[in-house]
Amino acid sequence: MDFSPVWISLKTTACASAVTFVLGILAAWAVMFIKGRRLKAVVDGILTIPLVLPPTVAGFFLLYLFGARRPIGSFVEDVFGFRIAFSWFATVLAAVIVSFPLMYRSAKAGFEQIDQNMIEEAKMMGLGKWGILWKILFPCTFPSILSGMILSTTRGLGEYGATAMLAGNIPGKTRTLPLAVYSEVAAGNMDRAWIYVAVILGVAFIAVWIMNMTAKADREIKM
Amino acid sequence: MKKKILAGMIAAIMVFSLVGCQSEEKKEETETKKEETKVEGTVTLAAAASLEYAFTEKLIPEFEKEYPDVKVEGVYDSSGKLQQQIEAGLGADIFFSAAEKQMNELNDEGMIDSDTILNMLENKIVLITPSVSDKTFASFEDIKNAGTVALGDTASVPVGQYSQEALTSLGLWEEVSAKASFGTNVTEVLNWVAEASADCGIVYATDAATTDKVKVVAEAPEGSLKSPVLYPAAITKDAPNPEAAKAFYDFITSDEASEVFESYGFSDYRDVK
Known part of the structure; x- marks a missing residue:
């Protein structure tokens, strides 16, 4: 039995979650300060779109930009001598792109619920943008952020389409759990697929449990 | 009020679509009577992904021109996945595999009309x-x-x-x-x-x-493969549309079809055996 997909997926998901966490919160926070309503809507749309696109379309765009013969892909290879396509890094990239909108939207939804007067007062008391983020937005919206983190983490763990297109299916290198499940099922090895499925089910169960616990804790705080 | 308008619209759409269906059905009936062909309906083809272009660009349009009342629906994937789909009840009339293994396994399971298995093509x-x-x-x-x-x-x-x-x-x-x-x-x-x-x-x-x-x-160097890469075609045992399946099978195993396959890089294997 080959357990490498489990480790590859855990590594990929951990890295992707960390990146998505930071980028998602920063993006939500930055979008809050955009003044023009139209510009805000456009930026919001662009940041959300990977969520509603089929993963293969996200993969298509990733390949179009980061493929070995494509603009960014060939630039990185020329300058750093590193090929993104078929690398483990590509699994992280794919996971970040598809899971980012979930973190971004959860954080943004949380930020929008905060009383604007509180923020205005904080501004008057001399708190800067970073201060507002750390001292007000972040602590007040912790449940939203946590649920965004869990949703994006599990979405990243489940990423298949874009990963297969950009990172390939290299056992021991880029074969993540969803790819392993697909390959085993395609080969008719349902028993082996079960082991990978069980790991994913376990993680999914824990994720839902944490989310329910935080929702409960949040309600109790508000009461 | 709004709900009533909405309900009225939905009802109107439903009536229109029903009327539309009826007139289409009538049209189809008269057309079939005119041509007096028994072969009609849909043929479902489960073919290896490497056969897709030959079928979609040439063979299926040519066949449908010859049999205007038959519609061929192609499912193209790896033979292993097609085998699974057929086992799961895809309802395919024709299976055109890219290897003998999948065909033989389905045949052993009694899902293929054994007499129709023909090693049609070779691929390198x-x-x-x-x-x-x-x-x-x-x-x-x-x-x-x-x-x-x-x-x-x-x-x-x-x-x-x-x-x-x-x-x-x-x-x-x-x-x-x-x-x-x-x-x-x-x-x-x-x-x-x-x-x-x-x-x-x-x-x-x-x-x-x-x-x-x-x-x-x-x-691949000569001799590195023990046996050549063969593409067997066959009619399934429970073909939903046997007459049309037979017509399509005869067509895709004809000399005419063989020429089309060759233009896509295949070699005719019927003569070799």
Whole structure:
């Protein structure tokens, strides 16, 4: 039995979650300060779109930009001598792109619920943008952020389409759990697929449990 | 009020669509009577992905011109996946596999009309590189010089099994499989090489011919494959539309169809046996 997909997926998901966490919160926070309503809507749309696109379309765009013969892909290879396509890094990239909108939207939804007067007062008391983020937005919206983190983490763990297109299916290198499940099922090895499925089910169960616990804790705080 | 308007609109749409269906049905009936052909309805074809272009671009339109009342619906995928889908009740009339294994397994399960199994085509496996390649490959054995290799999954994709057989007989399997990405169908393998994600890959000659983004380095050396890559076609035992299936089967195993297949890089295998 080959357990490498489990480790590859855990590594990929951990890295992707960390990146998505930071980028998602920063993006939500930055979008809050955009003044023009139209510009805000456009930026919001662009940041959300990977969520509603089929993963293969996200993969298509990733390949179009980061493929070995494509603009960014060939630039990185020329300058750093590193090929993104078929690398483990590509699994992280794919996971970040598809899971980012979930973190971004959860954080943004949380930020929008905060009383604007509180923020205005904080501004008057001399708190800067970073201060507002750390001292007000972040602590007040912790449940939203946590649920965004869990949703994006599990979405990243489940990423298949874009990963297969950009990172390939290299056992021991880029074969993540969803790819392993697909390959085993395609080969008719349902028993082996079960082991990978069980790991994913376990993680999914824990994720839902944490989310329910935080929702409960949040309600109790508000009461 | 709004709800009433909405309900009225929905009702109107439903009535219109019913009327539309009726008139279409009538039209179809009169047309069939005029031509007096018994062969009609839908034929579901389950064919290996490498046959897709020959069918969609040439054979199916030609057949439908000859039999205007028959509609051919093609399902194209790796033979292993098609086998699973047929077992799961795809309802295919014709199975055109890219290897004998899947056909034989289905036949053993009693899902194929055994008398109709015909080894129709042969396909060769070739080493390909991106059309603009930074590494030089001169022979099939040069595959060992690649950084990454794109192969079909050996457990589910016939071209993967043939690649493994050829590489094993050349004593290169261990070395090559360690740096291989395994595609779950041959199109995926082809695209990995076309996009230069992999330095080289092994696909069918017919797949290599579908894009100018890859170039063929060499065919697998003579003798590296014990048996040739054969494409058997057959009618399924429980074909939902047996008459139309028979007409389509006769058509795709005809000399006329053989010429079309050859224009897509296949070799006719009917004469060889």
